[in-house]
Amino acid sequence: MKxxxxxxxxxxxxxxxxxEGEVRDGTVYLTAxxxxxxxxxxxxxxxGFEYLNCLxxxxxxxxxxxxxxxxxxxxxxxVHLRATTPHDDPRVRSVASLWATANWHEREAWDLLxxxxxxxxxxxxxxxxxxxVGHPLRKDYTDEGRYVQFTPYGEAKKAASHAAxxxxxxxxxxxxxxxxxxxxxxxxxxxxx
Amino acid sequence: xxxxxxxxLPQGIEFERGETAEEMYVNMGPxxxxxxxxxxxxxxxxxxxxxxxxxxxxxxxxxxEKIGENRNYIQIIPYTDRLDYLASMYNNWSYVKAVEAxxxxxxxxxxxYMRVILGELQRIASHLIWMGTFGLDIGNFTIFMYCFRxxxxxxxxxxxxxxxxxxxxxxxIGGMPMDFPETFYNDADGFLEWFxxxxxxxxxxxxxxxxxxxxxxxxxxxxEEDAVGYACSGPVLRGSGIRWDLRKNDPYGIYDRFEFDVxxxxxxxxxxxxxxxxxxxxxxxxxxxxxxxxxxxxEIMAKVxxxxxxxxxxxxxxxxxxxxxxxxxxxxxxxxxxxxxRVRSPAYVNLSALPAMLKGCLVADAVAVLGSxxxxxxxxxx
Numbered sequence: 001m002k003x004x005x006x007x008x009x010x011x012x013x014x015x016x017x018x019x020e021g022e023v024r025d026g027t028v029y030l031t032a033x034x035x036x037x038x039x040x041x042x043x044x045x046x047x048g049f050e051y052l053n054c055l056x057x058x059x060x061x062x063x064x065x066x067x068x069x070x071x072x073x074x075x076x077x078x079v080h081l082r083a084t085t086p087h088d089d090p091r092v093r094s095v096a097s098l099w100a101t102a103n104w105h106e107r108e109a110w111d112l113l114x115x116x117x118x119x120x121x122x123x124x125x126x127x128x129x130x131x132x133v134g135h136p137l138r139k140d141y142t143d144e145g146r147y148v149q150f151t152p153y154g155e156a157k158k159a160a161s162h163a164a165x166x167x168x169x170x171x172x173x174x175x176x177x178x179x180x181x182x183x184x185x186x187x188x189x190x191x192x193x
Numbered sequence: 194x195x196x197x198x199x200x201x202l203p204q205g206i207e208f209e210r211g212e213t214a215e216e217m218y219v220n221m222g223p224x225x226x227x228x229x230x231x232x233x234x235x236x237x238x239x240x241x242x243x244x245x246x247x248x249x250x251x252x253x254x255x256x257x258e259k260i261g262e263n264r265n266y267i268q269i270i271p272y273t274d275r276l277d278y279l280a281s282m283y284n285n286w287s288y289v290k291a292v293e294a295x296x297x298x299x300x301x302x303x304x305x306y307m308r309v310i311l312g313e314l315q316r317i318a319s320h321l322i323w324m325g326t327f328g329l330d331i332g333n334f335t336i337f338m339y340c341f342r343x344x345x346x347x348x349x350x351x352x353x354x355x356x357x358x359x360x361x362x363x364x365x366i367g368g369m370p371m372d373f374p375e376t377f378y379n380d381a382d383g384f385l386e387w388f389x390x391x392x393x394x395x396x397x398x399x400x401x402x403x404x405x406x407x408x409x410x411x412x413x414x415x416x417e418e419d420a421v422g423y424a425c426s427g428p429v430l431r432g433s434g435i436r437w438d439l440r441k442n443d444p445y446g447i448y449d450r451f452e453f454d455v456x457x458x459x460x461x462x463x464x465x466x467x468x469x470x471x472x473x474x475x476x477x478x479x480x481x482x483x484x485x486x487x488x489x490x491x492e493i494m495a496k497v498x499x500x501x502x503x504x505x506x507x508x509x510x511x512x513x514x515x516x517x518x519x520x521x522x523x524x525x526x527x528x529x530x531x532x533x534x535r536v537r538s539p540a541y542v543n544l545s546a547l548p549a550m551l552k553g554c555l556v557a558d559a560v561a562v563l564g565s566x567x568x569x570x571x572x573x574x575x
Binding site for chain 2: 050051052054056058059067069076080100101103104112125126128129136137
């Protein structure tokens, strides 16, 4: 399948939901509406893009983007798909059911950027500890409420309940109780907003 | 003996949850000699059988990507060394290639040859260290000594070129910082001559060893569909029978000028992944030989400005590192720092397929299967 064909098919199928389509060096560059990311991905998957090279999140300050780099092991065309989602409530549908590899990439995007992936089988933090506050790759992230104690064997819940009740965690003397409470009670609210 | 036969129960006995055997969770790691770093695997066991495996990573996390956003393009180069510290040359290469693509710079021909020579020597060194530690994992100590002996020679070569033995930071955006020393060509030829004679030695110690073969054949099978679905790359993908190598299928640099084969397995077990790496060492040696014979004289650095400011844009660029597809996704906004800097590390993605390989294995095989992925935690945790 040629890159131009891919672009034509996707444009024909999705019309306004796909913007800024162009072909450069055999790669199709697409920008899609975040609300329809799954359908676009499913269409691309059906076209033969069975290999998800990379899935990244980007913080553009006024919006978030989820970037899919797709290719195939049978033909040389590649796709660089950007799905935009609002900054105050970044969420797109998970594509882990199409490409199993998306599972860890989406967990990483949630962990470091705070983008929610609806329908993800297991959306937990992956690189940072479970009870970390905030999402460090956001442009407005500050490390004021810096993490103090690491709970290696999943004692995060216990630590979180300690914090929610305004008690200092055992051994976490330096941590301001207010910040700990705000972030750890509800991880979704832990963004640096 | 294949995995089915090894794990079959005597007739008349069936596993019923909680009856004949108890399901339990066992931690492997974070501190475990065969996890090659700090990795925790939570194994769900039914007797000796692995029912499920949940990897926990991030013990070495330093937010490499955030560090990258706060450094300028040249300052990032030494940080890339510390991703996959067993193949630093290749990390450098992947990064500078991405920035060069953003800027539209083409390195001079001689620099391209230098990159291939250093990259392929690095691949041999990386596979050697893998082979040695894999031998340790499954109880073959001898091969470890052999492999480290040869790896040491490659490190000596790298030291003569760059002054460093592990983290070289030797690639520059637009070319290479300095030429090979006079002695390098002789030394490299001498090493290749010596190395080719050592490969049959490895075979006698490891490959032809019947105990080793029994230990790894039919274990940790990764099907073709799973390998593609999990976007595995490098020897893990090729072990599952897919002959896919970016050096051949999407050639970058000057790889289209060399003759080499892409070895692949057919069953996707630990043995196949072992054999792919074992044969790749020969192919890399072939490439280095050709490159040393062809390398032209000339410039080693293209004309690039002192302050690197790529035009606004984004690029996803990939190379075939010893562990698989190493990608750099960089967004530039025209300033000296990248706006977004993302690393697609092959070991991270390959490790995500570990549960698929381990399901149904014996717990004693977990070490062999994990070893066969060739993980480097510096790259996984970033």
